Each structure stands twice: as structure tokens, then as C-alpha cells.
Amino acid sequence: MKNLIAKILTAAIVAPLGIASCYAQTEASLKPIKTFKAHNLQGESLIQVQYSPSSLEFITAASDGKVKVWQEPAKEVMEFSQQPPAMLFNGRLEADNRTVITAAYNGFATRWSTKGTPAQSYGPHLSGVTDVELLPNGEGVVTSSDDGSIRLWSDNGKLLKRIETPGVTRHLALASKRDLIAASQDMSTVTILSTKGEVLQTFKAGQGRLNDVIFSPDEQLLLTTGFNGTIKIWELANPHMSPKLKTTIQASETGWINGIALNKKGILASVGDDGTVRLWNLQGKELAKVGLTNKHILSCSFSPNGEKLLVAIQDGTIAEFAI
Amino acid sequence: MNLLQSKPSIGHLLLGLGMAISGFTLPAQAGIEVIREWKAAPVLLQNVEFSPNGKQILTASGGGEAQLWTLDGKASSPIMAGQRPPMFNAHFNRSGTLIITTSYNGTVGLWNTQGHLIKTLPVHEAAVADARFVGNQGNFVTSSDDGQVVLRQATGAPSWSGGHPGTARQLVVSPQANLIVASSDSGSVHLIWLDKTGKPTKMSTIKTPHGRINQLSTTADGKTIAASGIDGTVSVWNTKGEMLYQLKATTKGWANGGMFCKTKTGPLLTVGDDGVIKEWTRTGQILAQRKLSDKSRLTKVDCSPSGNQAAVVGSNGELWLLAITSKQ
Numbered sequence: 233m234k235n236l237i238a239k240i241l242t243a244a245i246v247a248p249l250g251i252a253s254c255y256a257q258t259e260a261s262l263k264p265i266k267t268f269k270a271h272n273l274q275g276e277s278l279i280q281v282q283y284s285p286s287s288l289e290f291i292t293a294a295s296d297g298k299v300k301v302w303q304e305p306a307k308e309v310m311e312f313s314q315q316p317p318a319m320l321f322n323g324r325l326e327a328d329n330r331t332v333i334t335a336a337y338n339g340f341a342t343r344w345s346t347k348g349t350p351a352q353s354y355g356p357h358l359s360g361v362t363d364v365e366l367l368p369n370g371e372g373v374v375t376s377s378d379d380g381s382i383r384l385w386s387d388n389g390k391l392l393k394r395i396e397t398p399g400v401t402r403h404l405a406l407a408s409k410r411d412l413i414a415a416s417q418d419m420s421t422v423t424i425l426s427t428k429g430e431v432l433q434t435f436k437a438g439q440g441r442l443n444d445v446i447f448s449p450d451e452q453l454l455l456t457t458g459f460n461g462t463i464k465i466w467e468l469a470n471p472h473m474s475p476k477l478k479t480t481i482q483a484s485e486t487g488w489i490n491g492i493a494l495n496k497k498g499i500l501a502s503v504g505d506d507g508t509v510r511l512w513n514l515q516g517k518e519l520a521k522v523g524l525t526n527k528h529i530l531s532c533s534f535s536p537n538g539e540k541l542l543v544a545i546q547d548g549t550i551a552e553f554a555i
Numbered sequence: 556m557n558l559l560q561s562k563p564s565i566g567h568l569l570l571g572l573g574m575a576i577s578g579f580t581l582p583a584q585a586g587i588e589v590i591r592e593w594k595a596a597p598v599l600l601q602n603v604e605f606s607p608n609g610k611q612i613l614t615a616s617g618g619g620e621a622q623l624w625t626l627d628g629k630a631s632s633p634i635m636a637g638q639r640p641p642m643f644n645a646h647f648n649r650s651g652t653l654i655i656t657t658s659y660n661g662t663v664g665l666w667n668t669q670g671h672l673i674k675t676l677p678v679h680e681a682a683v684a685d686a687r688f689v690g691n692q693g694n695f696v697t698s699s700d701d702g703q704v705v706l707r708q709a710t711g712a713p714s715w716s717g718g719h720p721g722t723a724r725q726l727v728v729s730p731q732a733n734l735i736v737a738s739s740d741s742g743s744v745h746l747i748w749l750d751k752t753g754k755p756t757k758m759s760t761i762k763t764p765h766g767r768i769n770q771l772s773t774t775a776d777g778k779t780i781a782a783s784g785i786d787g788t789v790s791v792w793n794t795k796g797e798m799l800y801q802l803k804a805t806t807k808g809w810a811n812g813g814m815f816c817k818t819k820t821g822p823l824l825t826v827g828d829d830g831v832i833k834e835w836t837r838t839g840q841i842l843a844q845r846k847l848s849d850k851s852r853l854t855k856v857d858c859s860p861s862g863n864q865a866a867v868v869g870s871n872g873e874l875w876l877l878a879i880t881s882k883q
Contacts, residue, residue, distance in 0.1 A: 275598040275618050276640040276659075316808075339766070339785065358766030359721060359740035359785070379740045379766065380702060380720030396720045396741075399681070399702025418681035419701040419718075440661070440680030441700065459661070459680050488660070 257498045257513040262520045262541070263554040268306040271296050271548035278321060280531045281544040286327040288535055290542060292550060293323025299334050301325065301346060305542075305552045312344045312351070322363045322403075333373065335361040341375045341385075354385040362400065367427050368408040374427075376401035382415050384429045393429035397421075403444055407451035412471050414454055416442035422456060424471050432471045437464060443488055449496045453478070453514075457489040463502060465514060481516040484508075491531040495538025499555060503529035503543050509553065524551060586834055586843030586881030590864070593628040593874055596620065600868035602644045602855050606668075607651035609860045612876070614868060615645035621656050623670060626864075626876060632670030638662055648688040649732075655695060657683040663697060663711075676711035679703065685726040689735065690753050696735055698723035704737045704745065706755065715755050719743060725768055729777030730817065734794070736780055738768035744782055746794060761796045764788075769809060770855060774837075775817040783813035789825050791839065800839040805829040812855045818862035822881065826853035832867055834881055842881040848873065 271279060271294040278295040289309075293299040297317025301310040318338035325332055332344040340355035341364040355361065359378035366373055372392065373385045378400050384393040400418040407414070411427040418441045423434045440459025447454055454466045454475060461484035466475035483489050487505030494500050499519065500512040507525040509532070512518055524543070531544040534555075541553040596616040604613045611631055612624045619640025623632035635645075638658030645656040653673075656664040661679040663686045666672055678686075679699040686697045693709030704723045706715040721740035728735050735747040744761040765784020772781045779799070783789040789810050790801045804810035805827025812826040822842060823835040830848040835841055847853060851869035858865050858879070865877040 356766070358742050360767075377740075378700075378722045379742075380722075381741070398718050398720060400700045400722050400740075417701075418699075418722075419703070420680060441682070 257519070258517070260499050260511045260513075260519040260555055262509060262511060262522045264522065264524075265540075265552045265554055266305045267549055267551045269548055270294075270300060270302070270308075270544075270550045271298060273546065273548035277546055277548070278319065278530065279544040279546065279548055280320075280322050281533050281542045281550055282324050282531075283533045283535050283540075283542065284325040284327060284329050285536055287329050288540070289325060289329050290533065291323050291325040291332055292544060293320040293334055294548060295319040296548075297336075299323045299332055299344070301332060305550065310346050312342075314338070314340070314342065319360075321360060324365070326366055331366065333364045333366055335364040335375065337361075339377075341373060343373070352387075352389055354383075354389050357381065357383065362402045363404040365404045365406045365413065367406070368411070371427065374404060374406075374413055374429075376404050376415055382413075382423070382425065382429075395423075395425070395429060395431060397423055397434075403442065405445045405447050405454070407447045410451050410471070412447075412451070412468075414445050414447065416445040416456065416458075418442070420458070422454070424468070426471075433474065435474050439464060443490045444492050446492060446494060448494050453494075455492055455494060455500070457483070457492050457502065459488055461485060461487065461489055461504070463489060463492055463500070463512070479514060479516045481512055483510060483512070487528075490529060491543075493532045493534045493541070495534040495555070497538050499534075499538065501532050501534065501541055501543075503532045505529075507545075509541070509543055509551075511555070522553070525549075586879065587832060587845040587865075588878040588880065589845070589847070590626075590876045590878050591628050592847075592876070593624075594872050595622065595624065595868065595874035596872035598872055599641075599870045600854055600872055600874065601642060602646075603866045603868040603874065604646055604857050605859045605864075605866060606647055607649060607860060609864070611668075612857075612866050612874065613645050613647060613654060614874060615642040615656065616872070617641040619658065621645040621654065621664075621666070621670075623668065624874065628874075628876070632668070635664065635666050635670050635672070637672065638664050638675065643683070644685045646687055648693075649691060653688065653693070655686045655688060657686050657697075659683075661699070663695070678705065678707065678711055684722055684724045687726045687728050687735075689728050689749070690732045692753070694753055696726055696728070696737075698726050698737055702739070704735075704747070706735070706747075706753075717745065717747070717758065719745065722767075725771045727771040727773055727780075729773045730775055731777045734773070734777055736771050736773065738771055738782065740767040742766045742768070742784070744768065744771070744780065744792070746796075759796060761792060763790055763792075763798075764801070765790065770812045770814065772814045772823075774815045775819060775821070779815070779837075781813040781815055781823055783810040783825060783827075785809045787827060789813035789823070791823070802833075802835060802839055804833060805831065808852065811853060812867075814856045814858050814865075816858035816862040816865075816879070817860060821858065821862040822879070824856050824858055824865055824879075826856045826867055828852045830869075832856065832865070832877065834879065845877075847875050 808828025
């Protein structure tokens with residue numbers, strides 16, 4: 233009986249029911265609300281913006297070495313940086329709204345607390361840390377790096393596991409309900425791991441360098457984007473088996489797509505080198521677009537209810553949209 | 556100083572350690588004089604290289620621009636731009652008639668020495684970290700964030716490739732054109748031996764203690780290799796993969812440069828995050844050091860073909876031309 237219940241629960245998680253109803257989303261609009269300067273960045277810079285999974289607070293992490301926590305657009309509540317400052321590749325605000333994690337060029341990931349708990353570092357890698365995710369249930373942290381490794385660390389910073397991959401491993405995505413990690417490589421492969429660090433499979437995305445990899449909110453779909461301007465939507469029913477390619481979207485003809493985000497209603501946002509913000513449905517139909525800037529847009533994030541979108545421009549400007 | 560994971564004898568290690576430490580007690584600045592300094596870019600300079608005749612200096616910047624300079628500090632070419640920044644590297648061919656530049660979007664640019672673009676070749680689907688001409692026929696080798704080192708014909712068509720964990724970052728070709736040395740951010744240095752036709756014949760890998768390596772250099776005879784790393788040290792190796800000694804190149808942060816002057820007994824020059832250039836003998840004894848900046852990191856170094864000048868670039872776009880006067 234226990235096994236049967238477990239099977240039913242597993243089927244409920246694995247079957248792509250929730251997202252299927254979102255495929256036919258036909259309407260959405262982008263309404264600019266506010267822009268503000270979060271960081272003063274010059275030249276070839278990096279900036280990531282990320283909402284908390286549970287509130288309208290968000291963080292920005294940038295190549296000036298600073299990660300900033302914002303209560304709302306233009307209302308900063310806290311800022312962290314290493315000494316000496318190290319360029320940040322990535323950052324996230326966790327669902328508790330007080331834990332921030334960052335990935336830095338100097339080979340360290342750091343967990344910060346807005347409540348004054350001392351910072352905890354994870355490293356060193358042999359080169360820059362490109363991304364970091366907090367594992368579920370306090371099981372520690374996973375990091376990726378220019379040194380080609382994916383590493384799992386205990387909560388207090390002890391190295392637990394090291395997995396070598398070819399080239400750079402650049403982005404991580406976590407499916408916490410399924411205990412899965414997706415890690416993208418610059419040679420256009422995606423490695424699927426368990427949260428214990430077991431490599432389940434590696435598949436070729438065929439998009440050149442991958443600039444982003446995300447799971448859908450129900451964790452059934454995996455989305456990849458990058459070098460060749462496409463977004464690919466994969467159905468990952470069984471993490472041990474090659475995913476099924478559902479849709480390919482040519483999201484830009486003129487350059488990289490740098491960031492994607494998907495809300496619970498099945499609306500997909502993309503930003504890239506062409507300075508345009510676009511919304512899509514999961515069948516690949518363009519629903520809305522706004523030409524925002526002549527600079528690169530590097531990152532985007534939906535609010536938890538999916539009704540707001542933040543995008544981060546190369547010069548440190550953040551733009552907020554209503555969906 | 557971290558003298559670990561080495562194969563040399565205890566004697567060699569102690570020699571290296573003693574010499575490195577004694578370096579900090581020597582009179583500073585003997586042997587290195589600043590000839591001039593100028594602002595060569597508004598942002599971080601990624602690389603610097605003398606032309607083969609020693610009359611020009613080539614810079615590559617984080618802003619995606621290459622530029623030629625006279626030794627008087629005057630721009631001697633238009634800015635070579637148009638590829639996606641950052642430009643990690645720009646190099647001359649052996650005769651000094653061509654320049655190859657890298658880009659973040661997977662292309663290399665081929666330019667004449669008037670600074671005009673000849674062609675752009677797509678070679679990787681990720682950032683190109685380095686590109687070097689090999690031999691005299693226009694063939695070249697590229698390295699990339701995709702982890703690949705690829706030997707190419709002049710058309711860009713690949714003729715050989717090898718993949719490794721981490722960014723395939725720095726490349727150097729021995730003056731004899733019989734050896735390509737490539738680094739991976741996992742801390743490995745790969746030796747790719749070429750026959751007279753430029754075809755790879757064998758490969759070996761050295762595991763260094765550095766992690767990411769920021770510059771590679773060989774001596775004029777191609778028999779000794781210097782690797783500068785993010786652990787702040789520069790290690791020196793023979794081509795059998797034996798470490799000869801390891802030098803503390805900086806008092807803080809990364810060692811960003813380690814360059815042998817290509818004269819017969821020319822010194823090794825190192826630079827790092829502490830803003831100091833150091834000059835070392837071929838046996839690892841310090842000859843001179845000079846602080847060039849309190850504010851900027853020194854990001855790369857090159858030695859002139861005659862061995863009596865050095866060019867150093869910095870994290871705020873500075874270029875220093877230096878006289879090297881120490882006698883060994």
C-alpha cells in the first residue's frame with residue numbers, strides 16, 4: 233500500500249500535467265513600470281537579478297563585486313561584498329528572504345545573511361565560480377566553475393563531491409521536489425545530477441554556449457538558451473533518459489539570448505544582446521516584446537506570482553514590468 | 556609561499572624558497588627603470604606584446620579593442636574593434652605581418668599591421684580565450700571556454716583538437732614551432748608536440764599547483780616553461796614535466812604574468828595583483844623589483860626581442876615601458 237501511494241505520488245510529480253495546460257497561453261502584455269540604477273557598471277560588465285521565490289524582495293549581483301538586497305525597486309535594504317571585492321558571476325535570494333548566496337570570480341561562493349549570521353564561504357575552486365545553488369533541506373551547496381568542476385559542499389563548507397566536466401560549467405538549476413540539478417556547459421551540454429551528486433545523464437543541447445538553464449515551476453520541463461539565439465524546451469520525464477525536445481524558439485536573429493524566466497502561467501520571458509524583452513508561450517508564439525535599450529540585457533526574473541518581471545541591463549540599470 | 560606538489564629535489568625547493576625570500580631583502584628597483592607610462596585603454600588591458608622587430612607594442616583590452624603603439628607612446632594603428640568583448644588576447648605572427656585577436660563570441664579576427672581587418676573567422680561556439688599563429692603558413696591554434704584546444708589551417712578549418720575540463724585558457728608556441736603549450740583552468744598544462752609539417756605527434760599533461768594559469772611562456776630554446784597562477788606563484792618546468800622551481804610573484808592575489816626574455820640567458824619577468832614587477836634569473840634568484848602602481852593590478856608582461864625592455868599593462872588601462880638593465 234505504501235509503495236502504491238509512493239508510485240501515485242511519483243506519477244503525479246513526473247507527469248507533465250500542470251504545464252501542459254499552459255502551452256496554449258495566447259495573450260500577455262509587457263507594461264513598463266519603473267527603471268532604476270542598481271549598480272554603476274562600465275564596459276563589459278555582468279549583472280544578475282533574481283526575485284526571492286517567496287516574496288517581492290529581490291537581489292542584484294554584479295561585476296562590481298556587490299550583491300544588493302532590494303525590498304522593492306530602488307529601495308535597497310542591504311549590501312554585501314567580499315574584501316577585496318571580487319567580481320560576481322551570479323547570486324540568489326533564498327525563500328527565507330534572509331539568505332543570499334553569491335558566486336565569485338575569485339574562486340569562492342559565499343552564503344550571506346541579512347540577519348547578521350556570519351558569512352560562510354565555499355571554496356576555493358581552481359578558477360572562478362560561475363554559479364551556486366543552495367541544496368534543499370540544509371544539505372549544503374552546489375557550485376560550478378570555470379575550472380570545469382561541479383562541487384557539492386556541506387553546509388559548513390566541507391567539500392563532499394567533485395565532478396569533472398569538459399570546458400566551463402556555467403549555470404545551475406535546481407528542481408528541489410525531484411532532487412535534481414541541471415548544470416550547463418559552454419560546449420553546449422547539460423549534465424543532470426541528483427542532489428547527492430550522482431551524474432544521471434549528459435545530453436547535447438546543440439545551441440553553442442548555454443547562457444541559461446532553468447526548470448519550469450512544476451519541474452517537468454527544462455529550458456536552455458544561449459549562443460545561437462534559440463530557446464529549447466525539453467520534457468525531462470525520466471532524469472536517466474534523454475529529454476524530449478518539445479519546442480525550439482528562434483528568440484533572436486542578431487545575438488545571444490542571455491537570460492530566460494518562466495512563470496506559473498506558462499509565460500516565458502527572454503532577454504538578450506539586442507536589448508529587447510520578449511514574452512512567449514510554450515508553443516513558441518511571441519506574445520509581446522519591448523525594445524528597451526541598445527545595450528545588452530543580461531538577466532530576467534519573474535515575481536513568485538508571475539505578475540512582475542525584472543530585467544537587468546549591462547550598465548547596472550534594472551527595469552520593472554507588469555505582465 | 557606554497558612550494559607543494561613538486562617533483563624536484565628538496566635541495567631545489569629550498570633553493571627556490573631561500574631565493575624567493577631573499578628577494579624581498581634585496582635593494583629594490585635596481586635594474587628596472589620606467590621609460591614611460593601612458594593610458595592605453597579606458598578599461599582593463601588583457602594582454603601586451605612587442606612586435607617581432609621590437610618597434611611596436613600590441614595591446615588587447617577588456618573593452619574588445621586591440622591597438623598598436625610606438626615605443627614613444629603614440630597610437631600607430633586605428634583601434635582594431637568590432638568583435639564581442641572582452642578581447643583576452645592579441646598576438647603577432649612570427650614575421651610581424653599579421654595580428655590575430657580573440658573575441659567572447661567565438662570568433663578570431665585577422666588583421667594587417669596597419670590595423671585593418673582582413674577577415675573574421677568563427678572558430679568556437681563559446682568565448683575564444685587565446686589564439687596563436689603556428690609556423691609560417693598562417694595556421695593557428697585556438698583555446699576556448701568550451702574546453703577545446705584546436706589546431707587550425709589558415710582557413711580556420713580544424714586539423715586537430717583536444718578537450719579538457721575547464722576553460723582552455725592560455726597558449727604559447729615555442730620559437731621552434733615544434734611545441735604548443737596550453738593551459739586549462741583545472742591547473743593543467745598540456746604539451747602538444749608537432750612534427751616539421753605542424754602535425755601533432757604526441758601530447759603530455761603537467762598538473763601544476765596553480766589552478767587557473769594567467770600566462771605561459773617558454774625560453775628561447777623552447778625547453779623551459781613558466782606558468783603564472785591564481786595562487787600568486789610562478790612555476791618553472793622542463794618539458795619532461797619536472798618542476799624546476801616555484802617563485803612567489805606577488806604579495807597579494809594572483810600572479811598574472813611570467814615571461815622569459817628570449818635572449819640566451821634572459822631573465823624571467825613576473826607581475827601580479829600587488830602592482831610589482833620582479834626580475835628573476837633563470838635559476839630563480841631575484842635580480843630586481845619595482846612597484847609600478849598602488850591602485851592597479853598588473854595584468855600581463857612581455858619582454859622585447861632584444862631583452863632590454865619590458866612592457867607591462869594594468870587593470871585600469873595603463874601601459875608601462877620599462878628598461879631592463881640588470882646584469883646576470
